[in-house]
Amino acid sequence: SYELTQPPSVSVSPGQTARITCSGDALPQKHASWYQQKSGQAPVLVIYEDSKRPSGIPERFSGSSSGTLATLTISGAQVEDEADYYCYSTDSSGDHRGVFGTGTEVTVL
Amino acid sequence: QVQLVESGGGVVQPGRSLRLSCAGSGFSFSGYDMHWVRQAPGKGLEWVSIISYDGAQTYYTDSAKGRFTISRDNSKNTVFLLVSSLRPEDTAVYYCARDYYDGSGHNPDYWGRGTLVTVSS
Numbered sequence: 001s002y003e004l005t006q007p008p009s010v011s012v013s014p015g016q017t018a019r020i021t022c023s024g025d026a027l028p029q030k031h032a033s034w035y036q037q038k039s040g041q042a043p044v045l046v047i048y049e050d051s052k053r054p055s056g057i058p059e060r061f062s063g064s065s066s067g068t069l070a071t072l073t074i075s076g077a078q079v080e081d082e083a084d085y086y087c088y089s090t091d092s093s094g095d096h097r098g099v100f101g102t103g104t105e106v107t108v109l
Numbered sequence: 110q111v112q113l114v115e116s117g118g119g120v121v122q123p124g125r126s127l128r129l130s131c132a133g134s135g136f137s138f139s140g141y142d143m144h145w146v147r148q149a150p151g152k153g154l155e156w157v158s159i160i161s162y163d164g165a166q167t168y169y170t171d172s173a174k175g176r177f178t179i180s181r182d183n184s185k186n187t188v189f190l191l192v193s194s195l196r197p198e199d200t201a202v203y204y205c206a207r208d209y210y211d212g213s214g215h216n217p218d219y220w221g222r223g224t225l226v227t228v229s230s
Contacts, residue, residue, distance in 0.1 A: 001171060031211045035154070042204060042220045043146075043154065049211045054218075086154050090214030096168040098144070098156035098215065 002026065002091035004101035011107045018074040020104045022087030025068055032070035033088045034063055036081075043086065047072060077108045111135045111219040113205050118224030126193040129224055131205030132186055136219075139163075139183040142208035144217045145190045147201040155201075159208065159215055160188060195228045202226075 004024040012018040022032060034047040045054055047063035050070060060075045070089075074081055087101035117129040131143070145157040158169045158179040167179050178191040188205055202225050206217030 030213045031216075033211075033216045035217075037154075042222050043217075044220070045216075045218050048209065048216060048218070084153075088154075088156075088216060090216075094168075095210075095214040096159055096166070097170065098159070098217070100146075100154040100156055103153040 002093075002099050004087050004089060004099055006085075006087060006101040006104045008102070009105045009107065011109070012074075012077045014079060014108055015076050018077045018081070018106055018108075020072045020074075020085050020087075020106065022070040022072070022101045023068055024070075024087075024089060024099075024101075026092040027065060027068050027070055027089060029092060030089045032063070032065055034061075034070075034072045035086045035088065036083045037086065038083045046085075074106070077106070079108050082106060082108050111207060113207065113219060113221030115203065115205055115221045115224035118203065118226045120227045120229060121195055122230050123195060123197060123228055125195055126191065127195065127226060129190040129192065129203055129205075129226070131188045131190075131221055133188070133205075133207065134186060136207065138186040142210070142215060143179075143181065143188040144206040144208055144215070145177075145179060145188075146204045146206060146217060146220075147199075148204070148223075149198070149201040152201075157203075158190065192226065195226075197228050200226060200228045 035043040050065040181188040202223040209218040
């Protein structure tokens with residue numbers, strides 16, 4: 001089955017830049033989305049179509065994709081950005097079955 | 110504003126069934142595909158299923174095929190997930206989410222708060 005691989009954890013000091021990667025064989029043909037999930041809360045979409053930001057999401061969140069790697073960047077990370085982050089895409093067999101990445105815990109301290 | 114409210118979770122014995130519901134409001138429900146996603150305690154997100162806007166097409170993750178059934182009632186702005194032959198490993202928070210199609214795939218955009226299913230004897 002299709003897999004999206006993320007680093008388990010990323011740690012950054014306040015004001016610094018955090019980068020989270022997502023590796024998947026179908027990413028050259030498929031867009032990636034990114035979700036933020038704070039403790040005890042539902043996920044929130046922060047990036048869609050690799051690099052687009054929904055309304056209300058701070059500009060410090062950005063995304064990019066090249067080849068088999070998608071990247072979420074938090075520029076000038078804030079303490080309130082501490083959360084788990086998941087990438088998401090669909091596998092190459094079609095466009096309906098989704099897959100989440102393994103998840104990355106971001107610590108800002 | 111978009112709102113999704115799940116219900117129907119609870120404690121259920123192994124082998125039994127449960128029907129989860131998700132009521133949508135604040136958008137044209139009948140025009141959107143809908144997802145179910147689950148999260149076991151302390152674990153990551155797992156995509157479960159999607160149903161097309163008219164209910165004609167349904168897709169499942171491999172672990173859900175044959176045991177889970179997604180359906181919808183557009184007259185009530187509600188999507189359902191029937192979870193059958195429940196196992197302890199089905200214990201999770203179940204989220205519904207509205208769909209956004211990006212040209213290459215279907216993606217959850219707005220999410221509900223989830224409903225907890227606990228499978229235990």
